[in-house]
Amino acid sequence: MIETPYLLFLGDAPDALAAKVAQGIRDWRPDNCMGQYRMEGCRADLGLPEMGLAEARAAGAKTLVIGVANRGGVISKAWKKVLVTALEEGFDLASGLHNLLRNEPDLVAVARATGRSLHDVRVPEVDYPIANGVRRSGKRLLAVGTDCSVGKMYTTLAMEAEMRARGMKSSFRATGQTGILITGDGVPLDAVIADFMAGAIEWLTPDNDPDHWDVIEGQGSLFHASYSGVSLALIHGGQPDALVLCHEPTRHHMRGLPGFDLPSLQAVRDLSLQMAHVVNPDCRAVGVSINTQHMGAEEAAAYCAEVEVRMGLPTVDPFRHGAARLVDAL
């Protein structure tokens, strides 16, 4: 659990894309963001108050979140100076970088001396149990996809935001590093030991109020040869009541797998339901989310309309059209 509110560290981001993790936090959890910290030459700007470390701490910020990708896989000296000072000022640090904070001896030493925490969200910090398959109270929704990186995180964040706006009880449940930084907790599922994958998802989505929805970020695809096991563990650990099917229509092959065609939405629906019914016989597919970022507005609308007829399910791009119709379908 990462303590909020955050000061978002944008470092020397060469452009807005380099700070997309920070942008995600800003978009989805603005209340968690007290301000932004930009170094000289930073070309990303989230429109948050510019704050120094001492100023942000005085205002109540708890964690400095590295919301920017580093270049060349190295934490630069210029960054280090800020990070060390932040620990001295009383901040925890949180990062989704490939190279871990805990592998930097100077940060470890200063964190120990100051009693602060280093959160590497790529690495599990919990000893997860083996899944027991026992039914839990409360409702669960899971995003499943035809492929990796088709918009499962965006879809579930958008649905959860819509549910909150309606006053529904809901919790976004992060299963990847960006989602974990956005919400402050979750399970970095791709880094969990095989035997404990489904158990980690059970742990993440415990008993809850009967009218509460866990909105679970999906990962991978049952049809993706590299990551399918992770996707199946999400279904069996998540015991979903509702599935949203996610698709990106302009892709020529499975991500990272030239020569592998994408499965059809029908195939993903049928297989996901068959697997979900092992743990929850009442699970249903409730909607389709299309990532239309590479399509024009008319083409996107026509595509969604066609899928809606073909699948018999409400079909939208939540980025373009909002997630209201997907939430209506629950």
Place this chain on the structure above:
Amino acid sequence: MIETPYLLFLGDAPDALAAKVAQGIRDWRPDNCMGQYRMEGCRADLGLPEMGLAEARAAGAKTLVIGVANRGGVISKAWKKVLVTALEEGFDLASGLHNLLRNEPDLVAVARATGRSLHDVRVPEVDYPIANGVRRSGKRLLAVGTDCSVGKMYTTLAMEAEMRARGMKSSFRATGQTGILITGDGVPLDAVIADFMAGAIEWLTPDNDPDHWDVIEGQGSLFHASYSGVSLALIHGGQPDALVLCHEPTRHHMRGLPGFDLPSLQAVRDLSLQMAHVVNPDCRAVGVSINTQHMGAEEAAAYCAEVEVRMGLPTVDPFRHGAARLVDAL
């Protein structure tokens, strides 16, 4: 890779069952077994030559394999004395125990001083790649099951022994700790990080001669809520040409999951083939292996005959009837 031949350490095993790992090595790789080492009070006996440490080393034994379960999860002082002396005599140590050799400071220190290796086969020693899905030369067979612990290891070991006896090119590919100790290498799949599961199986079953069979030990079940992700990674990483379906007919529920019925053999066949066809469109189910250990001889024969008609596939208990008919089916 664990160096052979072995001296099998039976310790102070209270009965034969406690030494079942050693028994498995003795049964399936007798050529790897130079002798057995029994402590006072040991009640297991594999019928191998009794050898002291120095004697076995002089005869060429390379690794002392702990082939016995320890009591209470502690490596006792009495064992320690033997293990330390073995390192001093020039043995490597290999173990599938829950408590790891590498967590015993005295063993680590002596191994370092003597230049010997400590093999904890529960822990991966390789940085596996992400699976790439590229087709590999050679043939592959995988055991899939209705549940955990229904005889997948036994079935694949028996098939590989039959194939060797016929002069066929084949390699048993271990994916669990007992299998790894039996053959000296393999992938402890349940301990692999989620993202690398399928890649580990690709690594385990590389390009080979066109008429060579990798005979891959299966794990778990696609229908087992705790471990299904591991089973799917085996199918997608293994790219099997042939599946053998494994079942234990007297079980009342999925192992460790009260309230979960076992799937039918038909369901396991259909789903496993659907998943295998993602990576290998030519995959076929070739036979059924029934674990009839809790049935009488007549009941077992009748059950296998009934399944054979129902499934249209050769059906045997390889322990009772041999694996010849399963190998014939390739």
